[in-house]
Amino acid sequence: MTAAPEHAPTLAQISLRDRLSPYAPLLLVPLLTVAGFVAVQNPASWLTLTVSGLAMGMMIFLMASGLTLVFGLMDVINFGHGAFVSVGAFVGISVLLTLGHLTNAPSLGLNLLAILAAVLAAMAATASMGWAFERVIVRPVYGNHLSQILVTMGGLIITEQLIIVLWGPEEIYFTRPEALKGALTFGDAAIEKYRLVAVVVGLSVFAAMRFVLRRTKIGLIVRAGVQNGEMVAALGYRLRLVFIGVFIAGSALAGLGGVMWGLYQEVITAHMGNQAMILIFIVVIIGGLGSVEGCFIGALLIGLLQNYVAFVEPKLALISNIALMVAILMWRPMGMIPVVKAK
Amino acid sequence: MIGSLLSGDLPRSKILVLLLAMILFCLAFAPFLFPGVRTVDTAARICIFVVLVASYDLLLGYGGIVSFAHTMFFGIGAYGVALTSTHMGRGFDALLVGAGIGASTAAALALLIGLFSLRVRAIFFAMITLAVASAVAVLFSQFSSLTGGEDGLTFKTPRALGPAFKFGQDSFDGELFGVKLNGKLLTYYLIFGSSAALFLGLLRVVNSPFGRVLQAIRENDFRAEAIGYRVVYYRVAATCMSAAVAALAGSLYAIWLRYVGPDTTLSMEIMINILLMVVIGGMGTMYGAVIGVTLFILAQNYLQTLMGVLAGMTEDLPLLPDLLSPDRWLLWLGVLFILSVYFFPSGVVGRLRGQR
Numbered sequence: 001m002t003a004a005p006e007h008a009p010t011l012a013q014i015s016l017r018d019r020l021s022p023y024a025p026l027l028l029v030p031l032l033t034v035a036g037f038v039a040v041q042n043p044a045s046w047l048t049l050t051v052s053g054l055a056m057g058m059m060i061f062l063m064a065s066g067l068t069l070v071f072g073l074m075d076v077i078n079f080g081h082g083a084f085v086s087v088g089a090f091v092g093i094s095v096l097l098t099l100g101h102l103t104n105a106p107s108l109g110l111n112l113l114a115i116l117a118a119v120l121a122a123m124a125a126t127a128s129m130g131w132a133f134e135r136v137i138v139r140p141v142y143g144n145h146l147s148q149i150l151v152t153m154g155g156l157i158i159t160e161q162l163i164i165v166l167w168g169p170e171e172i173y174f175t176r177p178e179a180l181k182g183a184l185t186f187g188d189a190a191i192e193k194y195r196l197v198a199v200v201v202g203l204s205v206f207a208a209m210r211f212v213l214r215r216t217k218i219g220l221i222v223r224a225g226v227q228n229g230e231m232v233a234a235l236g237y238r239l240r241l242v243f244i245g246v247f248i249a250g251s252a253l254a255g256l257g258g259v260m261w262g263l264y265q266e267v268i269t270a271h272m273g274n275q276a277m278i279l280i281f282i283v284v285i286i287g288g289l290g291s292v293e294g295c296f297i298g299a300l301l302i303g304l305l306q307n308y309v310a311f312v313e314p315k316l317a318l319i320s321n322i323a324l325m326v327a328i329l330m331w332r333p334m335g336m337i338p339v340v341k342a343k
Numbered sequence: 344m345i346g347s348l349l350s351g352d353l354p355r356s357k358i359l360v361l362l363l364a365m366i367l368f369c370l371a372f373a374p375f376l377f378p379g380v381r382t383v384d385t386a387a388r389i390c391i392f393v394v395l396v397a398s399y400d401l402l403l404g405y406g407g408i409v410s411f412a413h414t415m416f417f418g419i420g421a422y423g424v425a426l427t428s429t430h431m432g433r434g435f436d437a438l439l440v441g442a443g444i445g446a447s448t449a450a451a452l453a454l455l456i457g458l459f460s461l462r463v464r465a466i467f468f469a470m471i472t473l474a475v476a477s478a479v480a481v482l483f484s485q486f487s488s489l490t491g492g493e494d495g496l497t498f499k500t501p502r503a504l505g506p507a508f509k510f511g512q513d514s515f516d517g518e519l520f521g522v523k524l525n526g527k528l529l530t531y532y533l534i535f536g537s538s539a540a541l542f543l544g545l546l547r548v549v550n551s552p553f554g555r556v557l558q559a560i561r562e563n564d565f566r567a568e569a570i571g572y573r574v575v576y577y578r579v580a581a582t583c584m585s586a587a588v589a590a591l592a593g594s595l596y597a598i599w600l601r602y603v604g605p606d607t608t609l610s611m612e613i614m615i616n617i618l619l620m621v622v623i624g625g626m627g628t629m630y631g632a633v634i635g636v637t638l639f640i641l642a643q644n645y646l647q648t649l650m651g652v653l654a655g656m657t658e659d660l661p662l663l664p665d666l667l668s669p670d671r672w673l674l675w676l677g678v679l680f681i682l683s684v685y686f687f688p689s690g691v692v693g694r695l696r697g698q699r
Contacts, residue, residue, distance in 0.1 A: 153618070165662070
């Protein structure tokens with residue numbers, strides 16, 4: 001009998017650096033606001049820019065969160081996600097326009113009623129569209145990235161053209177309901193009411209998503225599915241049903257984001273989904289595919305950076321997103337909060 | 344002879360041989376067979392897009408890399424020629440320098456993007472190229488002092504390539520089979536010749552050991568890496584090569600149109616058309632590019648006419664005329680796109696060669 005090899009267990013202390021590094025991306029948003037303050041140098045404009053950047057970020061987050069979860073769960077990348085944004089905006093704004101007597105009334109309650117109706121209609125429309133999209137377009141191409149990209153791209157083209165058929169080729173201009181017009185002033189800073197609303201809606205959706213994902217059984221299955229779908233399926237959960245649910249919820253969120261984006265810009269075009277798609281992709285890439293928290297941080301970064309740069313050096317705003325993406329990918333090639341996949 | 348010219352990659356199907364021979368014949372003698380301005384224009388477009396689509400197929404069909412930045416490279420080549428022709432004056436040297444600068448810029452940009460994004464997952468590359476391409480398109484339309492903005496640039500090509508240049512007055516009386524011998528004819532043959540050379544070059548590339556490694560990577564990158572090929576290097580090399588060829592195709596397009604603008608070279612719509620042409624023709628075969636482009640461009644020209652007729656016939660019905668209006672042809676292409684991915688995954692060439 002040979003003796004067991006000499007083995008002295010050591011207690012290695014995890015360094016502070018290693019402990020903190022997963023949380024490093026969380027620091028980026030406050031860092032960026034500080035950098036923005038240094039660059040802008042005027043507290044009033046800085047406050048305005050920060051709020052509008054946050055509002056923009058929240059809306060991008062609404063549009064992007066569904067896409068990233070869908071990818072994480074079933075490895076399906078949906079290049080047609082932007083279609084839901086456009087459809088949501090068109091349905092929601094049409095409802096608002098037909099309820100003109102409610103939106104023009106100076107009463108806050110009636111305005112909110114109209115907006116609620118618009119949002120519900122848009123979410124219902126995009127949710128059912130998401131269901132159809134999954135059934136008709138995505139289902140035959142599971143597991144084949146190339147076909148997924150091609151087919152969902154086709155879906156985007158068709159939806160965009162159908163919007164033109166149904167609503168006409170012209171862009172639609174409109175004004176926000178009375179209650180959302182105007183701005184609040186804090187000292188010298190004027191903050192549009194609508195941006196505050198967007199921030200509140202975005203934050204509450206994020207909080208709700210976190211609650212569902214962290215505290216409920218279904219959230220547990222979704223998170224486990226994102227980490228390792230095969231194992232979840234092996235444990236007897238019907239991952240496909242969960243996936244379809246997430247797909248529909250993600251589509252509905254994209255629709256909500258579309259309505260809010262439309263109200264933000266006060267003009268909607270059939271191509272808006274296509275344009276939003278680019279921002280959505282950048283956010284999803286820098287967040288780390290499949291990670292909701294990364295998506296949230298990424299969206300805020302993009303929104304803030306775009307607003308600061310547009311104020312300081314307007315021409316550079318066009319490429320600031322790309323520059324941010326390159327910088328983040330150099331730092332963390334899989335995105336800020338990569339989802340570890342056991343594949 | 345033909346075997347070595349085609350790099351040993353024969354069409355391997357009688358119908359395909361017939362189709363290709365017919366297309367080649369029509370393109371080679373287009374100005375004499377169909378002496379109309381519009382038809383010759385269509386023929387030149389087919390030549391240029393064959394190169395563009397074939398270079399995209401090198402990425403998509405052989406390398407399995409999905410890129411949305413191909414129109415960006417196409418546009419860079421086109422703007423290269425336009426800018427040198429504007430600043431250096433009209434001349435063949437300007438064209439050559441422009442094409443060279445365009446191709447090398449495109450290759451350098453492809454190298455940059457590739458190094459950043461090809462080492463991670465394929466899907467990343469697709470999204471990153473989409474983002475970069477859209478940013479570049481916006482840049483080109485914003486810096487209007489350099490690029491002419493949305494209006495684009497109109498420029499002059501060498502005198503010998505213009506319609507006013509006549510030749511062969513003494514020997515043929517300035518006409519051959521009833522076709523005027525002028526600079527436009529020369530331009531067509533310049534484009535036809537360059538396109539053919541580039542296409543044969545691409546055929547050479549995909550049938551070389553390099554092309555075989557690319558195919559191996561497409562099938563299973565993990566195994567290819569395990570055998571000892573540096574997958575990233577091969578992917579980056581393929582991206583650069585395809586970008587350079589796309590830029591050259593863009594230069595040819597600029598020479599033919601004597602105009603560049605964001606809509607003709609950089610728009611997303613062209614990117615979607617390229618994807619469709621590759622899918623219809625058949626991914627992973629260079630001949631698929633020829634067939635796909637020819638079918639697509641002919642369809643594009645005649646589908647709209649047909650749709651106009653149909654829309655006129657259904658004028659009294661609700662919604663249908665809107666669906667069938669010639670402006671909505673992209674809608675039907677989208678449907679065609681999805682159907683061909685589902686039911687026709689190997690494209691026309693794959694079908695003709697009898698493989699699924």
